[in-house]
Amino acid sequence: MTNFPATTPTVRFYDDNAQQLFDQYQSLSFERVHGEWLHHLPTQPGLALDVGAGSGRDAKALAERGWQVMAIEPAEKLRTLGETYTHEGDVSWIDDTLPALNRVRQLSQRFQLILVSAVWMHLSPDEQQRALRVVSSLLAPGGLLVITYREGSNSDERQFHSVNMGMLDSWARDLALLPVQASHNNDQLGRQGVAWHLRVFRLPDDGTGALPSLRHIIVNDDKASSYKLGLLRSLTRLADTAPGIVMSRKEEWVTVPLGAVGLFWIKLFRPLLIDRDLRQAPGKKAMASLKMTSIV
Template sequence: MTVAPYSRNAKTFFAQYQSLSFEQVHSDWLSQFDQKAGLALDVGAGSGRDAGALAARGWDVVAVEPAARLRELGQGATRSQSIHWVDDQLPDLSKIRKLSYRFDLILVSAVWMHIPPSDRERAFRILTELLAPGGMLVITLRHGPGDGERVFYDVSREELESFAKRRALIPLPLPVGRKKDELQRDEVSWETLAFRLADDGTGALPTVRHIIVNDNKSSTYKLGLLRTLVRIADGAPGLALKRTDDWVDIPLGAVGLFWIMLYHPLVLRHQLRQAPGSRGYSFATADFFKLQSFTPLDFRVGMSLSADVAPVVLRAIKAACRNILDNPANYTTWPGSNRTVFEGGSARMTIKKAPVRLDKATLSRFGTFRVPSFLWDAFSRYACWIEPAIVSEWIELMGSWDLRYSMDEYHRGLQWVEGRRDTSAVRQMINQQLETGRVECVWTAKNLKATRFDVDHCFPWSRWNNNDLWNLMPSTHTANASKSEKLPGDLLLKEAHPRVVNWWEQAIVGSSREEQFFSEAEASLPLLGQERTLEGVFEGMLQQRLRLKTNLQLAEWLGV
């Protein structure tokens, strides 16, 4: 796509775009515009005019603009609105796809003529995969010659209609024919097409249901693998190593680690059968049983392990990885086929008696596991529905093998062990800082030395179980009680930015907790570029806030 001219002449283009109103440019499709606000993607957002108009109507907007100088001007003009700006572009939209959002509206205005014809079908497919069920895709087509500096390709209504038919999109009734250019250029005209996605359209949920309910199972291993992947996609999306059109690559060690965290209480604490009969489990080696005195909280992502404990945990992960590749990954197949759904390969690694941190780099040493992209997105978006279905089937399987236990015992065994609200470490950090200085409530800026304080889960614990250091904030008791289980509003979180970063600088940077802080953030936040900076972590928080609001439909808190 042509990008350089838009940066080089940013001020000229900014003024040109701002000279027209959203209603002038988009009158053709506004009659189809849903009055109910949702999540919108503005591709090629330019000056931010359209993104700003959508935000003013109550929409949360992700604005994509690859031209750096134009993006800076757009950000400046929309700074007070709920708009997230991202440096990305068609046909890939690689950064946007990493976030696993589904958009209720995607606007591609004055962009399509920049995309080479050979890239268009793929670009259209990617756009449709980003649509939420019932979502609308609007594309405006520019007809007319180039200007000598920017590259324009011929575009046609027929091309887009053929793409839409292949992707099962429903065309919306809009005025047919070309519209005069609002900037009064006689040689330029415009055409608008809009489409709606009737349903999910990816086939992900039927595939997941097949694995949960219909696929043959001689143990709980297939359910264990599925729940492991759902947990990673939902709670640790930052662990993804690479994404293509077809696959998401994640560290094999992360799959092994989450597997152990699932089976640790089932086998070691509750002694619940995970297969019929009395045979053992191929992953439960001597090292797994040495973890009897630990809890899964002791070896979660981001934790540092001592030289004595590290080899035991790493060998247990290695055995779990081998079992996963040999068994559930090998026997989980597409409906009506012997073709495996997942792929993976182990890597040679040496385990030494030395301290280690269970971060992304360490977990990558075990090898790579591959998940189909559309399934990864479903795991991320629909985790709150998929996981209970897995647990229900898991309980039914265990009950068919052993009738001695109650339903309560099965539920306790399958409870995710990180499901324990814990703010003690951060409370201690706040008390230490108050001994020598001032600590501010991130929401009200009040000094906590003079008032009762709480440790607030920025993203509510009851809806997204996360005790990471970046998610725990110093707060007055009043603010925490007012916020309760709500999600902080976008503008409120942005307003708190300097106090949040100041807290991290004050209590974490330069301390023994710094490496843990960044390792946890790297795993659980969709950090663009994987920046290990405080600003990178905060940007990841903004993206995660929007992801939680969209996926879980959480109520927002606008302050005390």
């Protein structure tokens, strides 16, 4: 259950002990490990993200329940074992890592379930906060986020960090995540001094589910856009990266500097119009003749 770049002692440990850890994970069933929160699973299976998928035990169990699973595991040898174990199910494997999850984010997917099992304690406090921002941004409206993490001593070379549960809950509130369940239990393998904590959150679906989806498409679509869609894309990019630039805010509208909108529009469309000289409409030449380079 790892999620680290291959240069760290943590991921090297999981690679060096891949078969032993695979057998250890497989000795416990999915239901035994995760049974206390399974009643929160959406009744309609959808797209699930298993971060730190390890042996593939959880990914396979979710796939058998009808979920389409994206399994994230950076430890190559453990990932190979997991791929073999889940090859008959609807499970795709990706080499990626928290806190950034860069490859997952490039896919522009939204998930009804995100499971981060036995990973969180390997992240530093700063990485934990960033990771929560990242995974919350990948949730679909109404989506469920499940985090389990270990508390207790460790004698091997893996890196462990403390998890401030109060801060985790506070960060979740700041991200508009609703608390669903919190608990802690003894170690299922019977290790002394080891306990496990569970946090379950849900991204509320306030009936505007189509708006986040539209926003997601506008911001992440890499195709050339019409001018109206281009303006929306510029505004959403501005809102994502420079929210502090808002001059005034009302319930139904905000005021932003026109120059900032123009700057973001140029930054987005210069590669299309100037660098690549792409057409903007059928039968017309590209607009490189506008000489926009003089104002960039």
